[in-house]
Amino acid sequence: MKIEAPESNKIVIRLTAGDLSKLHITYEEMDYANIETRRVIWTLLDEARRELGHDIDPSGRMLIEALPAKEGGCVLRFTVLQQEEQVQQPRLSLRRSVSPLIYEFANAQLVLDAAAAVRRLKAFPAESELYRQAGCYRLIVSPAGKNELLTIALTEFGALCAQGELPAAITREHWREVCGVHALERISPPPDHPSF
Numbered sequence: 132m133k134i135e136a137p138e139s140n141k142i143v144i145r146l147t148a149g150d151l152s153k154l155h156i157t158y159e160e161m162d163y164a165n166i167e168t169r170r171v172i173w174t175l176l177d178e179a180r181r182e183l184g185h186d187i188d189p190s191g192r193m194l195i196e197a198l199p200a201k202e203g204g205c206v207l208r209f210t211v212l213q214q215e216e217q218v219q220q221p222r223l224s225l226r227r228s229v230s231p232l233i234y235e236f237a238n239a240q241l242v243l244d245a246a247a248a249v250r251r252l253k254a255f256p257a258e259s260e261l262y263r264q265a266g267c268y269r270l271i272v273s274p275a276g277k278n279e280l281l282t283i284a285l286t287e288f289g290a291l292c293a294q295g296e297l298p299a300a301i302t303r304e305h306w307r308e309v310c311g312v313h314a315l316e317r318i319s320p321p322p323d324h325p326s327f
Contacts, residue, residue, distance in 0.1 A: 132144065132145065132146055132147070132150045132178070134178065134179045134182050134183060136179075136183050137313070140210060140211040141208065141209065141210050141211075142176070142183070142208075142209045143206065143209075144175050144178075144179060144206070144209075145200060145204065145205075145206050146200070146204050146205050146206070146207070148202055148203030151205065154171045154174065154175075155167070155171075156168065156171050157203075158197065158199050158203075158204075158205040161197050161205075172195060172207075175207065192211070192212045193209060193211050193212070194208075194209075194210045194212055195208070195209055195210075196208040196210070196257050198258050198273045199231070199273070199296060200258075206257075206258055206273075208257060230273075230294055230296060231258075231271050231272060231273045231294070231295065231296065232271070232272050232273075232274065232291060232293075232294050233269055233270070233271050233272075233291070233293040233294065233298050233299060234270045234272065234285045234286075234290065234291055234292065235267060235269050235270075235290055235292040236268040236269075236270065236288060236289040237267060238266065238267075238268070239268065241268075241288040241289060242261065242268045242270065242289070243318060243319075244288045245270070245287070245288035246314075246318045246319035247320055248283075248284035248287060248288065249281060249285070249315050249319060250315075250316075250319040250320065251284075252283070252284050253280075254278055254280035254281040254283075254284055255281075255315055255316055256274045257273050257274060258272070258273040258312075259271065259273070259313060259314040259316070260303070260308070260310065260311050260312070260314050261308075261310045261314035262303070262306035262308055262309060263306060263307050263309050264306045264307060268309070269302050269306055270285070270314065270315070271299050271302060272285070272315070
């Protein structure tokens with residue numbers, strides 16, 4: 132289990148297949164309407180509070196995103212929503228992600244240009260991983276839902292070459308990892324940096 136707090140209103144918990152087994156749940160079984168899922172979520176939030184030494188502000192509405200991860204694990208993202216986002220959301224909601232999309236880019240500059248476009252459009256996916264093979268790059272993205280701006284930004288510089296867990300697993304196994312966590316956020320220039 133890996134716990135991170137990338138922002139004050141966010142906690143990201145990465146669980147392996149073994150972690151899920153210990154919690155007696157699978158990614159496929161996660162549903163906030165299920166009492167067992169709620170037990171797991173509150174257990175994980177308690178563990179995050181202990182490990183991080185602080186809690187995310189529980190006074191607002193919280194969005195929980197569940198994304199499939201490598202080798203049967205999953206990633207849970209907890210986000211306390213801003214005031215304007217709270218109107219649309221129930222107090223707590225769990226959203227499972229669609230299957231990962233794999234984009235291919237002919238060179239590193241196209242990947243950087245795509246990352247800059249994603250930042251400009253504020254269209255970051257829930258998760259992104261970058262891999263390389265013989266000068267060609269593959270980006271695995273796990274969008275939290277339908278994200279047309281993300282699609283526009285990525286297809287402008289690369290091509291969608293596959294979708295689903297199997298092609299994502301093949302890429303992870305046979306391509307060299309460049310950046311395995313939040314790749315687009317890490318390689319895109321900061322907002323005040325001039326674009327490429």
